[in-house]
Amino acid sequence: MNAEIIAVGSELLLGQIANTNAQFLSGRLAEIGIDVYRHRVIGDNADRLEEEITEAEKRSDIVILTGGLGPTKDDLTKETVAKYLGRKLVMDEPSLKAIEEFFIKAGREMSVNNRKQAIVIEGSTVFFNRHGMAPGMFIKTESTCFVLLPGPPREMKPMFLEDVTPVLLNELGAGQPVVSRVLRFFGIGEAELETRIEDLIDTQKNPTIAPLASDGEVTLRLSAKHAVEGEAWQLIEDTEQLILARVGQHLYGINEETLVNKAAELLQRESKTIAAAESLTAGLFASELGAIAGVSSVLKGGVVCYTNESKRDVIGVPQSILDTEGAVSERCAIEMAERIKQQFNANIGISFTGVAGPNSLEGHPPGTVWIGLSIDDYPSTALMLSLRGERNYARIRAVKHGLFQLIRSLEKK
Numbered sequence: 001m002n003a004e005i006i007a008v009g010s011e012l013l014l015g016q017i018a019n020t021n022a023q024f025l026s027g028r029l030a031e032i033g034i035d036v037y038r039h040r041v042i043g044d045n046a047d048r049l050e051e052e053i054t055e056a057e058k059r060s061d062i063v064i065l066t067g068g069l070g071p072t073k074d075d076l077t078k079e080t081v082a083k084y085l086g087r088k089l090v091m092d093e094p095s096l097k098a099i100e101e102f103f104i105k106a107g108r109e110m111s112v113n114n115r116k117q118a119i120v121i122e123g124s125t126v127f128f129n130r131h132g133m134a135p136g137m138f139i140k141t142e143s144t145c146f147v148l149l150p151g152p153p154r155e156m157k158p159m160f161l162e163d164v165t166p167v168l169l170n171e172l173g174a175g176q177p178v179v180s181r182v183l184r185f186f187g188i189g190e191a192e193l194e195t196r197i198e199d200l201i202d203t204q205k206n207p208t209i210a211p212l213a214s215d216g217e218v219t220l221r222l223s224a225k226h227a228v229e230g231e232a233w234q235l236i237e238d239t240e241q242l243i244l245a246r247v248g249q250h251l252y253g254i255n256e257e258t259l260v261n262k263a264a265e266l267l268q269r270e271s272k273t274i275a276a277a278e279s280l281t282a283g284l285f286a287s288e289l290g291a292i293a294g295v296s297s298v299l300k301g302g303v304v305c306y307t308n309e310s311k312r313d314v315i316g317v318p319q320s321i322l323d324t325e326g327a328v329s330e331r332c333a334i335e336m337a338e339r340i341k342q343q344f345n346a347n348i349g350i351s352f353t354g355v356a357g358p359n360s361l362e363g364h365p366p367g368t369v370w371i372g373l374s375i376d377d378y379p380s381t382a383l384m385l386s387l388r389g390e391r392n393y394a395r396i397r398a399v400k401h402g403l404f405q406l407i408r409s410l411e412k413k
Contacts, residue, residue, distance in 0.1 A: 001172060003029055003062035004038035006052055008077050009151060012041045012067075021066045021149075021156055028160060031221035032169060032180060033208045034062065044074035046083075053084050057144045062168070067151030069134035071113040078121055078137070078148060085139065085146075088122040095120070095128065095135045102133065121148075127163040131155045138167055145171060161256075169223070179232045180223040183240065184253040186404045190218050196246045200239070207235050209243075216397050217259075252407055259403040260288045266410040267298040267348075272375075274406075275344035276302035277315050277336040279327065280354040280369060285399045300344040305336070311353075315339050326362040328354055333372030333382040341374045349374040350406065352398055356391035366391070369398045373405055 005022045012019050019041060026036045037060065042049045049068075056063045068077030082089050096118035103110035117134040120126050127136035132155035137148040147164055149156045169178040185193060190213035194201065201209050207224035222239055226232035244251060253262050267274060276285050286302035289295050303314055308327055311317040316339045317332055325331045333351050341349025350373055357366025367387040374380040385401055387394040 001061040002035045002037050004056050004060045006040045006065045008042050008068035010043040013043050030212050031210050033210050046076050046080045049080045062145045064147040066149045069150050071116050082121045089119050090122045092118050092120045092126050099133050127159050178225045181236050182255050183220045185218045185250040186252050188250040193218050207239050263403045263406050264292040264295050272347040273298050273300045274348040275300040275340045275346040277340035277351040278304050281352040281395050300346040328362050328364045330382040333370035334380045337372030337374040347376045356394050367394050371402050
């Protein structure tokens with residue numbers, strides 16, 4: 001099946017906001033084996049939107065529209081689609097009730113135009129909006145599936161993942177149960193991973209294998225269909241074992257697990273506390289962990305020690321090490337990890353030091369990074385990386401490498 005995405009909103013054309021929805025949807029559709037052939041952006045104009053829908057229906061099996069479901073007059077997506085399909089607009093009572101309750105709880109008077117957000121296309125499958133007001137919709141014609149989603153990413157993303165994806169998988173399965181599993185890898189490039197499992201990809205039929213790369217990570221979505229759901233899962237299991245036999249050392253998570261979620265989960269499960277000394281990353285590692293609910297039970301704290309003086313005076317790295325080996329060195333990374341662990345009385349100390357760029361430092365090129373790790377009852381270690389890309393990309397990649405090393409160390413304990 002193929003799809004195209006139509007983003008609706010003059011603010012997109014004016015450059016006031018970026019069309020991140022299309023990027024997100026393209027990635028998720030690729031994961032379930034649906035090819036995206038086109039992205040379109042249309043302003044708040046009913047005639048132009050109807051022209052685009054007319055052409056999209058001729059070309060695509062699935063047409064996804066984002067935006068234009070709000071309460072104002074320029075929100076015209078569902079009105080235009082309803083007119084094009086020759087269907088009425090009706091009130092979705094559960095959505096209306098939720099909108100009314102929101103205003104009651106907020107102590108605000110609900111304006112009449114907010115009722116518009118609860119109106120849906122007659123005969124559509126309605127997706128309740130758990131993170132906003134306007135519901136989404138799914139309409140299937142003889143030739144095309146139409147999906148209407150709210151524009152705000154915080155509303156659109158969970159609705160697509162939780163509600164739309166199962167519907168699309170069912171369409172892919174043509175009535176047979178379709179199941180899928182996402183395998184998440186780190187420390188291996190997309191090209192290398194694909195090379196190692198190239199024969200599996202070339203001969204794929206059922207299950208299908210869909211690779212996707214982003215920000216230094218690679219995912220493989222395995223999707224299988226069978227009249228018996230248990231048999232479909234067995235197909236997934238068999239293919240997964242073939243893949244892991246070749247690249248299993250790079251696997252860190254399944255489905256919606258992320259590096260930071262997995263690291264926090266392992267720290268909590270093992271009852272291990274951690275503290276971070278950050279130079280290059282300037283607090284980014286602690287910030288990532290701090291975004292996880294309940295992490296206060298394991299994150300003791302951290303220090304940003306960007307200068308050599310702070311490494312010496314705050315963390316306690318000996319001046320002799322800074323003079324002889326430098327801040328960008330294995331010895332400095334280990335000292336930072338050991339001393340931050342001791343200062344915060346934590347089970348684990350982690351450190352980041354290096355050269356973000358654009359200039360070299362101590363004779364080291366931009367992207368040179370050392371990550372130190374000190375864990376109770378184990379020898380301290382440090383990992384050197386040579387990262388490419390601009391400075392903030394290098395910082396983000398360094399944090400991900402630190403999380404991956406932490407995961408691997410905790411899994412071995």
